[in-house]
Amino acid sequence: MAGLLARARRDGLRLRVLGAGHSHSPLAATSGILLDLEAFSGLIRADPGRQRAVLFGGTRIFSIGPALFEHGLALVNQGDIDRQTLAGAVATGTHGTGLGLPSLSAAVVGARVVLADGRALDCDGDREPELFQALRLHLGAVGVVTRLTLAVRRAYRLRERLWLEPVRDLFERLPEHVAAHRHFELFWWPGRSRAVLKALDETEEAPRYPLGREGERLGLSYEVLPNHRPELHTEMEYAVPLERGPACFEAVWRRVTERHQSVSWPIQYRTVAGDDVWLSPAHGGPVATISLHQGISADEAPYFRDVEAILVEHGGRPHWGKVHHLGGGELAERLPRYRDWWRIRDRHDPEGLFLNEHLEALRPPGGADRER
Ligand SMILES: Cc1cc2nc3c(=O)[nH]c(=O)nc-3n(C[C@H](O)[C@H](O)[C@H](O)COP(=O)(O)OP(=O)(O)OC[C@H]3O[C@@H](n4cnc5c(N)ncnc54)[C@H](O)[C@@H]3O)c2cc1C
Secondary structure, three states: OHHHHHHHHHOOOOEEEEOOOOOOOOOOOOOOEEEEOOOOOOEEEEEOOOOEEEEEOOOEHHHHHHHHHOOOEEOOOOOOOOOOEHHHHHHOOOOOOOOOOOOOHHHEEEEEEEOOOOOEEEEEOOOOHHHHHHHHOOOOOOOEEEEEEEEOEEOOEEEEEEEEEEHHHHHHHHHHHHHHOOEEEEEEOOOOOEEEEEEEEEEOOOOOOOOOOOOOOEEEHHHHOOOOOOOOEEEEEEEEEHHHHHHHHHHHHHHHHHHOOOOOOOEEEEEEOOEOOOOOOOEOOOEEEEEEEEEOOOOOHHHHHHHHHHHHHOOOEEOOOOOOOOOHHHHHHHOOOHHHHHHHHHHHOOOOOOOOHHHHOOOOOOOOOOOO
């Protein structure tokens, strides 16, 4: 790897690492070298006593559940699908839903990274603590992440339920639903009067195989949490402070009902626990996330931009792996450690080997060191 980085520097090429290519933002795009870490995959070791697991960065999420289960362990939470690589999901703060459940980035307690100068460094809260903080949500811009240590928990089972409720009732009832379940989310399709609500709760009941359809499953956490989403789409997602979630959802519902009834893709509402990860949309407190979807053959811009204004107005911070239109200045205003992240990134990669055009456009104006 050190040889490859030296060659890229010598030839004046930039380098991006490819995960599973599931981001909706052009994070991994490059005209330079695109590095595939598929060979860096699998569980390295698990420590059931300390509830820790060390994994290679290229490990696909779908292979983590079965590997941890052999040690009686599981991920604390997972996102809507499990096709991503671990380092790729951590790069963007990938999350599931659940009031007390943080993102994958917040579960990272240690990392091994190969830096622009070819050195491999291990870091955590004690060793290279600032580099560690920058790596917990790294946008692929700090180095090649070859290993991650995660806080995990004992294996558990989940039972899933789907039901319908009038969308107008939800503006008041959302906090109650969110508090009542380990995982709660809703999907509302523009033009429909009812939303689909989905809850998953821990159970001691024996798994039922075959698992059945979404909404009917009872099985191990990693069997029930991920879904099959074969239709290609693009997506925008913002996280707003939890207490503003219902009002924001109502404002989005109103705008979409007035102007975007023809969109045939759902709006999704989830929650994520607060954390201290520098670039995390949940930095400093719990959040509600609201995401808009659109098919890839449609022009999503008028729809996304119109609703984005509402999400931003409610204090929203964007998901790094999805579409947004904020610039570096707006991001620095919304994320208190944004400039720190750039400062540490630049310190370890002064020539910008791990940057691309998309990331350059997100650099805070006035430089990383300007006073916050
Ligand atoms: C159908 C679908 C469902 C989704 N569901 C959710 C969800 O439920 N919750 C959620 O939060 N997000 C969700 N996402 C977004 C997705 O989880 C993120 O975009 C995630 O980052 C994609 O991971 P990836 O492995 O595909 O990484 P890529 O998209 O390939 O890359 C993401 C970034 O990681 C970098 N990178 C990857 N590997 C490394 C490495 N080893 N070292 C350094 N940098 C690296 C890349 O350079 C890039 O900057 C979904 C996306 C899709 C398409």
